[in-house]
Amino acid sequence: MNIGGGAGAVLSTTSGIANLASSLASRLGGTAQSYFDQLRPASFRGVSFVSLGGESSFGRRKQLHEYPQRDVPWVEDLGRGTRRIRLYAFVIGDDVIAQRDTMIAACETSGGGDLIHPSLGKRTVSLMDFRSIERWDAGRYFEFQFEFIEGGPRTYPSAAAATAQGVTNASTVLNVAAAASFAKQALGAIEYGAAIVGIVVSASLGWYTYAKNIVGDARNLFQLLFNLPGDFGRFGGSATVPTFSQSPSSSVSSSATTESLIEAATAARAAVDTASATLAAAAANLGSTTVDAYTAAVQGVVTAVLGATNDPDDSIRLLTTLSGYAPSTQTTSSTIGTAMGDMQVACGDLFRRTTIASIASASSTYQPTSSDDATRVRDLLTDLIDAEMTVAGDEGDDETYEALSALREAVVADLNQRGAGLPAIKTFSFAAPMNALALATRLYRDPTRADELIAQANPAHPAFMPTSFKALAD
Known part of the structure; x- marks a missing residue:
């Protein structure tokens, strides 16, 4: 490619190019300046x-993947290719040597530009790559x-760290330990x-x-509304989303x-009934060979109760209530009565x-709404x-003690990590x-x-918010 000859042609026939551009523009539509106005003065660093x-x-x-006895290859897409740009340029003038030296210095600077x-x-x-070309017949x-x-x-x-997976794994270990402990006593x-x-x-x-x-539970049934399209105002919002304002009912x-x-x-609810019937049958048939089934x-x-709750916050609340249940059948102090008490x-x-x-x-x-919320769930x-x-x-x-200890560590690590980047809750006060x-x-x-503030402050009317309420700090 004769770049010098091309440059001379460009410099000597500027008016001709402009006339040609005007002619093409008039034939194709638009104005001659519409293309040239989009061009930018070239520079590097x-x-x-x-x-x-x-x-x-x-x-x-x-x-490209080619396989024996297969006529059509499989082409695997590995992502966008490398973008390569090649430019041909020139500088001209009495100070052309200084311009060249300045460009060389820019090209030899480390890093991108x-x-x-x-x-x-x-x-x-x-x-x-950068090349500077000089010719004896093209001075300046x-x-x-x-x-x-x-x-x-x-x-x-x-x-x-996959902290959520760590909690799941620790929960499985606790279930195994709890079952083994029950089997030993049973x-x-x-x-x-x-x-x-009995x-x-x-x-x-x-x-x-x-x-x-x-x-x-009434609140658990109300959570079904969050899967309906529409806006439920201050009642919108769920613990499954990062902020109060992003309720599934309005944003999903x-x-x-x-x-x-x-x-x-x-x-x-039918799944809970089925699981309960299974438990009743397993309890009635409890024996040395059916402990695992029980x-x-x-x-x-x-698991069925957990599946019947629509929101992790409700799952935690309802299961916490369930964890407080304690059998209270009266027993005697006889040998069989003591064994009955031990089984209870x-x-x-379990x-x-x-x-x-x-x-x-x-x-x-569960997705905490704030760092304070993450701390609340962690402490619970x-x-x-x-x-x-x-x-x-x-x-x-x-064995159960160690499983519980591992679960505690996993829960603390998980909620601390997910709550660390969330804003805290702050009390705001206003004069009116x-x-x-x-x-x-x-x-x-x-x-x-x-809407987030309305959900937090729960005012009588959104036009008259309380003068003091708690909300996210930022």
């Missing part, structure tokens, strides 16, 4: 030059050839006959009846209908520990776990009542967060 033209390559990175391309605009690039004129690669900042893979007590089985049946009946009752499109939600809730049935009831305690331990494991699993899917769970660790320690149940839009603009510079 702030050093200007005149662009003669160039070429660029774009596309995707592909890996900003390229202003006449048609591509500003790009962050790395210079791969140097040609440049650039080859750039468009690049980005240097990044490294980031590692983060195998010795079952030898005393039908009275022991205690198990009675304890199981009271527990799963209580579980079925809490599933019908849904095709749910009232009928489909009723059907889903009915199916969930502990699995207990875990099945808790073993059932209570119920609590299985429920605590499910509460921890629910906490791993650690209090439950600490109390159960005391029980396991007093009973000398080392203001409307929610004005307060949202004043506090957050975002009037769309008015």
Whole structure:
């Protein structure tokens, strides 16, 4: 390519090019200036030059996979390909040597730089090759050839602990330990006959009846509304989303209908009934060979209750209530009566520990609304776990104690990590009542967060917010 000849033609026939552009523009529509007005003065790292033209390559990175006895290969897409930009340019004038030296200094500077391309605009690039061409018959004129690669900042893979998965794993370990502990106590007590089985049946009946009752909790049923499209005002909002203002009812499109939600809730309650019936049958048939079936049935009831709740916050609340259930059948001080009491305690331990494991699993899917909320849930769970660790320690149940300790550590790590980046709750006070839009603009510079403030402050009317209330600090 004779770049010098091209440059001379450009410099000597400017008016001809303009006339040609006008002619083409009149034939194709538009004005002659519409294209040239879009071009930008070329430069690299702030050093200007005149662009003669160039070429660029774009596309995707592909890996071709060819297989024996297969006519059509498989082409694997590996992402966007490297963008390569090649430019041909020149500088001219009595100070052309100084211009060249300035460009050489810019090209020899380490790191990436900003390229202003006449048609591509500003790009962050790395210079791969630069050439300066001089000719004896072209005084006061140097040609440049650039080859750039468009690049980005240097990044490294980031590692983060899978704290939610750690909670799930620790919950599984606790379930195993709780089942093993129950089996140890049950195998010795079952030898005393039908009275022991009767205690198990009675304890199981009271527990799963209580579980079925809490599933019908009014607040839990109200959570079904969050899956309906529409705006529920101050009643919108859920703990499954990061902020109060992002309620599923208003920000998540849904095709749910009232009928489909009723059907889903009915199916969930039916699953609890089925799991309860399974537990009743396992309790009635409890024996030395069916202990595992009984502990699995207990875990099945808790799993069904967890599946019947529509919000992790409700799951934690309802299961916490369930964990407080304690069998209370009267027993005697005789040998069989003592065995009956021991079995009743073993059932209570199994119920609590299985429920605590499910509460921890629910906490791993709970999205705190603030750092204070994360602390609240963390403290709630650690209090439950600490109390159960005391029980396991007093009973000398080392395996369960260690499982509870591991679960406590996993829960604290998970909620501390997910709550660390959230804003805290702060008390705001004002001299006079203001409307929610004005307060949202004043506090957050975002009037769309008015619904968040309404949900937090719960005013009698959004136009007259309380003079003091708690809300997110930022």
